[in-house]
Amino acid sequence: MVATHGWAEESEHEACDLARRFEDQGVAAIVYTDISRDGMMEGVNVEATQALAKAISVPVIASGGVTDMDCIVKLNAVKDAGIEGVIIGRALYERTISLVEAQAYIDQN
Numbered sequence: 001m002v003a004t005h006g007w008a009e010e011s012e013h014e015a016c017d018l019a020r021r022f023e024d025q026g027v028a029a030i031v032y033t034d035i036s037r038d039g040m041m042e043g044v045n046v047e048a049t050q051a052l053a054k055a056i057s058v059p060v061i062a063s064g065g066v067t068d069m070d071c072i073v074k075l076n077a078v079k080d081a082g083i084e085g086v087i088i089g090r091a092l093y094e095r096t097i098s099l100v101e102a103q104a105y106i107d108q109n
Helices: 015-024 045-054 069-077 091-096 099-108
Strands: 029-031 058-064 083-086
Touching: 015 029, 015 045, 029 045, 045 058, 045 069, 045 083, 069 083, 069 099
Parallel strands: 029 058, 058 083
Antiparallel strands: none
16 A cells, blocks of 8 residues: 555555556656665565556656665666666665665666
């Protein structure tokens, strides 16, 4: 279910259904954050992100749980589903991922 109001309230909407509604309104991209993983340093939810990306035609930006280069590699492996970006937060502060290394990997792959 989609959470709103700073993730404090859970709606009755499923992510794919809501994304399709926004897609129909002409959004340029959808940021998908698995809030159960956001800031937890447990790894990104590649499967759910990929499923959303396959369900809609606008690009998806992955967020929530990105921990290290392994997450970047896994997301890159399914980028053809429509995943066009990733948000890296806590992993930068914790220094478990290097932005320079991540960008170099993406540029080469």
